[in-house]
Amino acid sequence: MSQTPKQPADRPVPTSADVARLAGVSRATVSYVLNNTSAVRISEPTRVRVRAAAEELGYVPHAAARSLRAGHTRIVLLPTAHIPVGPLYSRFFNELQWELRRLDYTVVQYGSLGLGADEAARAWAELRPVAVVSLGEIELTPQGVRLLKRSGARAVITLGPQRVEGAHALVMDQREIGESAVAHLRERGRRRIGVLIPEEPGLELFSKPRLAGARKAAHGTDTVIEPVTMAYTEESAAELAGRWRELGLDAVFAYNDEYAMLLMRALQDADIDVPRETAVIGADDLLLGRLLRPRLSTVHVEMVTGRHLAELVDRVVRDPDGAPERHDLMGARALPRESS
Amino acid sequence: MSQTPKQPADRPVPTSADVARLAGVSRATVSYVLNNTSAVRISEPTRVRVRAAAEELGYVPHAAARSLRAGHTRIVLLPTAHIPVGPLYSRFFNELQWELRRLDYTVVQYGSLGLGADEAARAWAELRPVAVVSLGEIELTPQGVRLLKRSGARAVITLGPQRVEGAHALVMDQREIGESAVAHLRERGRRRIGVLIPEEPGLELFSKPRLAGARKAAHGTDTVIEPVTMAYTEESAAELAGRWRELGLDAVFAYNDEYAMLLMRALQDADIDVPRETAVIGADDLLLGRLLRPRLSTVHVEMVTGRHLAELVDRVVRDPDGAPERHDLMGARALPRESS
DNA sequence: TTGAAAGCGGTACCAA
DNA sequence: TTGGTACCGCTTTCAA
Numbered sequence: 001m002s003q004t005p006k007q008p009a010d011r012p013v014p015t016s017a018d019v020a021r022l023a024g025v026s027r028a029t030v031s032y033v034l035n036n037t038s039a040v041r042i043s044e045p046t047r048v049r050v051r052a053a054a055e056e057l058g059y060v061p062h063a064a065a066r067s068l069r070a071g072h073t074r075i076v077l078l079p080t081a082h083i084p085v086g087p088l089y090s091r092f093f094n095e096l097q098w099e100l101r102r103l104d105y106t107v108v109q110y111g112s113l114g115l116g117a118d119e120a121a122r123a124w125a126e127l128r129p130v131a132v133v134s135l136g137e138i139e140l141t142p143q144g145v146r147l148l149k150r151s152g153a154r155a156v157i158t159l160g161p162q163r164v165e166g167a168h169a170l171v172m173d174q175r176e177i178g179e180s181a182v183a184h185l186r187e188r189g190r191r192r193i194g195v196l197i198p199e200e201p202g203l204e205l206f207s208k209p210r211l212a213g214a215r216k217a218a219h220g221t222d223t224v225i226e227p228v229t230m231a232y233t234e235e236s237a238a239e240l241a242g243r244w245r246e247l248g249l250d251a252v253f254a255y256n257d258e259y260a261m262l263l264m265r266a267l268q269d270a271d272i273d274v275p276r277e278t279a280v281i282g283a284d285d286l287l288l289g290r291l292l293r294p295r296l297s298t299v300h301v302e303m304v305t306g307r308h309l310a311e312l313v314d315r316v317v318r319d320p321d322g323a324p325e326r327h328d329l330m331g332a333r334a335l336p337r338e339s340s
Numbered sequence: 341m342s343q344t345p346k347q348p349a350d351r352p353v354p355t356s357a358d359v360a361r362l363a364g365v366s367r368a369t370v371s372y373v374l375n376n377t378s379a380v381r382i383s384e385p386t387r388v389r390v391r392a393a394a395e396e397l398g399y400v401p402h403a404a405a406r407s408l409r410a411g412h413t414r415i416v417l418l419p420t421a422h423i424p425v426g427p428l429y430s431r432f433f434n435e436l437q438w439e440l441r442r443l444d445y446t447v448v449q450y451g452s453l454g455l456g457a458d459e460a461a462r463a464w465a466e467l468r469p470v471a472v473v474s475l476g477e478i479e480l481t482p483q484g485v486r487l488l489k490r491s492g493a494r495a496v497i498t499l500g501p502q503r504v505e506g507a508h509a510l511v512m513d514q515r516e517i518g519e520s521a522v523a524h525l526r527e528r529g530r531r532r533i534g535v536l537i538p539e540e541p542g543l544e545l546f547s548k549p550r551l552a553g554a555r556k557a558a559h560g561t562d563t564v565i566e567p568v569t570m571a572y573t574e575e576s577a578a579e580l581a582g583r584w585r586e587l588g589l590d591a592v593f594a595y596n597d598e599y600a601m602l603l604m605r606a607l608q609d610a611d612i613d614v615p616r617e618t619a620v621i622g623a624d625d626l627l628l629g630r631l632l633r634p635r636l637s638t639v640h641v642e643m644v645t646g647r648h649l650a651e652l653v654d655r656v657v658r659d660p661d662g663a664p665e666r667h668d669l670m671g672a673r674a675l676p677r678e679s680s
Numbered sequence: 681t682t683g684a685a686a687g688c689g690g691t692a693c694c695a696a
Numbered sequence: 697t698t699g700g701t702a703c704c705g706c707t708t709t710c711a712a
Binding site: 025026027028029032040041042043046065067068069070071 | 681682683684685687688689690
Binding site for chain 2: 090
């Protein structure tokens with residue numbers, strides 16, 4: 001009943017040749033009309049005929065053919081990690097991809113399944129992306145960067161603490177976060193500071209530099225940094241809280257607000273007073289952290305917006321030889337509330 | 341100093357013709373060797389020469405050229421919405437894309453910038469995706485589905501409450517969530533139930549069906565459903581709590597756990613006893629909900645895993661004419677804790 | 681103003 | 697066992 005008579009269902013999608021035939025013109029003319037090529041003047045009647053034919057057939061150009069001919073794509077490749085990152089990062093990532101789309105790029109997410117750095121670069125290069133934005137899941141090597149550039153990538157951008165030769169660097173220095181947290185705790189007079197390391201796999205990318213930053217802030221002072229591990233479960237938090245007093249710590253930087261909330265509750269349930277006996281500080285400035293009592297102190301992270309990064313990508317694509325910019329992606333500052 | 345002499349930096353990436361030339365064979369042979377084509381026997385010495393040449397030049401095949409020739413791609417297109425979805429959904433989405441990658445698909449995220457349904461379908465079709473998984477950001481039409489199928493899509497899968505003709509349906513019926521919540525509150529003797537609608541744009545996709553489900557559960561009973569709006573800020577929550585008593589409600593289904601936590605705290609700060617005076621229930625079963633006192637009641641959502649969906653995609657791609665499956669993506673059940 | 685044809689980089693058929 | 701070559705769909709000279 002609801003068969004549409006005009007479009008036979010499963011004939012393959014028509015090509016520009018089909019349009020040309022129906023309109024009684026050449027394929028060249030079809031291309032000119034449909035792309036509004038300005039270097040060539042096509043009479044209005046012809047334009048109309050071509051457009052009508054395209055419309056009637058439901059013509060859709062073939063992106064791969066087009067970019068094969070053009071010699072380049074509009075693909076921005078985003079390697080993605082298979083890890084449970086926080087809400088802040090998700091939001092950033094989502095916004096980035098959205099803004100890239102707005103700038104008319106095609107966003108390809110590429111999960112790099114345990115590939116080595118150079119294998120991954122090879123796999124990415126097959127798509128001939130015009131840009132690669134590596135958020136740090138895979139360590140790009142200088143060779144990898146070179147390969148990508150040779151294969152048409154005009155922008156290779158890495159976030160993450162370390163520079164890669166040949167790539168544009170956006171430094172997202174997680175260490176600042178740990179540094180701010182510990183500096184703040186020290187100001188509050190704390191001297192034996194625990195640093196929480198999540199047990200969840202994949203989070204080392206964030207937790208290790210945060211710990212390093214904490215150590216840096218304590219370096220050369222009388223402050224002791226003690227790493228402690230915890231999983232994101234009530235049981236693990238309770239277990240840790242249960243042996244808290246043995247650890248003899250008077251403060252903890254709890255990786256982020258989510259872990260901090262969990263641990264703080266567990267400490268309270270174990271009758272450890274926060275902040276008197278132990279100060280707690282998280283990171284990310286989640287709204288929910290303000291709901292607990294005491295209100296959770298946190299490190300507010302000023303992250304670049306996805307839009308910002310998308311625009312940088314676009315700028316580099318347009319002018320790859322511009323001075324290799326180096327941007328700082330975040331600033332961190334402690335936001336004391338009641339738990340520290 | 342660290343210039344690698346072997347690979348001249350900016351000569352374009354070599355083609356299979358270059359490899360053939362260097363190895364002293366034809367392009368056909370290169371293709372056979374590099375693809376391990378079994379229908380053809382190539383001598384071992386030749387294989388070695390070809391592989392060596394490819395290696396030396398840093399040959400990387402051109403995906404677009406390959407799929408142009410092949411007549412199909414391995415692209416799975418994932419239209420994405422520009423909305424702040426919850427952690428559950430993010431996790432699902434991330435897992436989905438990861439598992440698709442594992443099955444050797446190329447995941448393309450496609451933000452559909454205010455395109456209409458059919459314009460979007462056209463834009464997607466340009467990429468000739470082998471599958472499209474529409475999570476509901478854009479309402480696919482039957483014409484859109486037909487266009488995609490004609491252009492090579494073997495699987496067109498829609499999540500969301502409504503079926504689309506021609507597409508495989510995965511029903512993610514958000515209504516169940518509201519229904520479970522209200523049924524639970526009714527059991528607890530509540531009769532004037534508020535349903536929180538977030539003010540954040542884009543969330544209607546979830547909030548509307550949840551409200552509809554709530555209404556369904558109340559239909560034909562003496563229970564009143566009252567929609568109330570709130571933004572995800574402390575101010576908005578405080579404002580709502582400030583006029584709570586005027587509303588005369590004895591319970592609220594607060595959209596999800598995050599909004600619920602925010603509202604519950606605001607109610608408590610306004611001296612409204614939870615659950616005595618007003619019961620609160622959220623949804624998503626976030627770990628953090630258990631940290632507040634009283635512990636937050638919630639609706640646990642049993643969501644299909646990304647892996648599950650990825651496997652379905654793969655199955656349909658392999659056998660598009662299999663019976664048009666219809667899957668149910670979630671089950672919802674109330675999980676009473678202390679706030680209701 | 682329009683058309684013929686080359687060519688982008690692979691693959692696979694048919695011959696040799 | 698290997699090579700020649702047509703072709704996938706599109707853009708863009710170059711001629712007419």
